[in-house]
Amino acid sequence: MTIHCQNCLRPYPETGTPYRCEVCGGVYDYSEFPGYVPPVETGSPGIWRYRQSFGLPEYAPVISLGEGNTPLLPVRLNGQQVWLKCEYQNPSGSFKDRGAATLLSFLASRGVSTAIEDSSGNAGAAFAAYAARAGIQGKVYIPDSTSGPKRQQIESYGAEVVRILGNRSTVAEKTREVAANGEVYASHAYLPQVLPGYATVAYEIYEQLGEIPGSLIVPVGQGNLLLALWRGFESLSKVLQIPKAPLLVGVQALACAPLWALTNYGPAGLGWVAEAETVAEGVRIKTPIRGDSVLQAVEKSQGVFIAIDEERILPARDELARQGFYVEPTSSLVWEATRNLVKNLPQPVVSVLTGSGLKTEI
Ligand SMILES: [Zn+2]
Incomplete structure (x- = not known):
């Protein structure tokens, strides 16, 4: 078993399903991420092509609604090409x-x-x-x-x-x-156990693009998607021997931006982080559970965190919609971030559109 408590290092038990360490309360994580195994075409639906990358026991059932295989579509922004990974097209409407x-x-x-x-x-x-x-x-x-x-x-x-x-x-x-x-x-x-599932976004982007992207722009609440993308590309680059890693941009809403505050203002910045109202409700997380790992991933990638002003979120959502991409306000954070940064980012640039606009009432 490659899952251990990050605090006391006890392994995840062989029976039961504790959500955190029963002894010390620590957070479980992979001591060795299951990582990329090139897919075999067995007719498995969507992400289950990558089943060997999930670290699940052989007898674990395939639970699928056809998730994955989402489009990667090019758009122009500030004279540059940007690729949008349309995760809002998953069965229940998000990654x-x-x-x-x-x-x-x-x-x-x-x-x-x-x-x-x-x-x-x-x-x-x-x-x-x-x-x-x-x-x-x-x-x-x-x-x-x-x-x-x-x-x-x-x-x-x-x-x-x-x-x-x-x-x-x-x-x-x-x-x-x-x-x-x-x-x-x-x-x-x-x-x-959600992380190997999220990491399939990285494997699909690689297949669709034909290369590891230069930059990856992702909304960050808990940050599990960003972390899984990093680990996914890390393992893919190792297995396929491609010495390249994407620069990560983690996007938060200014109303609740703990990782942005920490990286820009140090520990003092955390003092004034609020859990304030924001239309980007999907990233309203004041204390990310794997915050340390998320920070390390962004640092290792030589990336940055960026926080988006509240008044820019809905206009960005509308701009995306006018190009045919109907996403929730949380997802439009990446569009605004991409606009602000795209001229200085390594190409190709991929922005992840995480959730559908169909569930939003604003
Ligand atoms: Zn423990």
């Missing part, structure tokens, strides 16, 4: 489907029949969809303020929805309390 597929497969392989999750939106929908596909009864804790379409989507998949008064942190706290009573907590934030 989270890739991680839900691998996580639910893992949970099913351990005989799980009921599980809980907390999410303000996309992760909750992805969990509910893949739990339904896996025959697992799901319950999802969400902030009372979660937009109607997102809540309806989760409920339609058959998951029970529990609305909690308070912000995202309050909901997470409540979910941890319930998990402490022995419920299986299928946390997309804590459990590392």
Whole structure:
């Protein structure tokens, strides 16, 4: 087993599905990332072509709704070519489907029949969809303020929805309390089994582009997508012996930008990080669980964090829509970031459009 507690180094247990270390409370992660294995064409759907890269046991079931194989499309911005990876075209409307597929497969392989999750939106929908596909009864804790379409989507998949008064942190706290009573907590934030699923975005970009991109622009809340992309490209470059890594740009909303504050102002910057209101609700995370690893990945890539002003988010969303790309406000952060940076970024530049605009009420 290559998953260990990052704090006390105990291995992930052979039975059960703890979301964090049962001894010290530490976060589990791969001590060695399963990494890229060139796909074999076996007729497996979407991301399951890369099954050998998932680190799942052979007997783990394929839980698929056809996620992956999303388009990579060129657009012009400030006279430069930019490639958009259209992750919002996944089955439940976001990249989270890739991680839900691998996580639910893992949970099913351990005989799980009921599980809980907390999410303000996309992760909750992805969990509910893949739990339904896996025959697992799901319950999802969400902030009372979660937009109607997102809540309806989760409920339609058959998951029970529990609305909690308070912000995202309050909901997470409540979910941890319930998990402490022995419920299986299928946390997309804590459990590392989502990462090999997310890493397939890197493998697809490589195949579609025919090369490792020069730069990669990704929204960062927990930062698990950015981290998985980094690990995905790192392992791909090692296996295929291509000495190249993309420069990573992690994009946050200025209203809640802890990693941007830390890298620009040092530890003092963290002092004034707020969990303020933002239309980019998907990245409203004040304390990213793998924050250290995300920071290291960006640093190693010689990349940067950038924070986007609140008043620029919806205009950027509309600009994308006028070119045919209908994404949620969280995803339009990367468009604004790309505009600001594209002239100085190594080519080719790939920006990841993470979630669909169809669930948004603004
Ligand atoms: Zn531990």
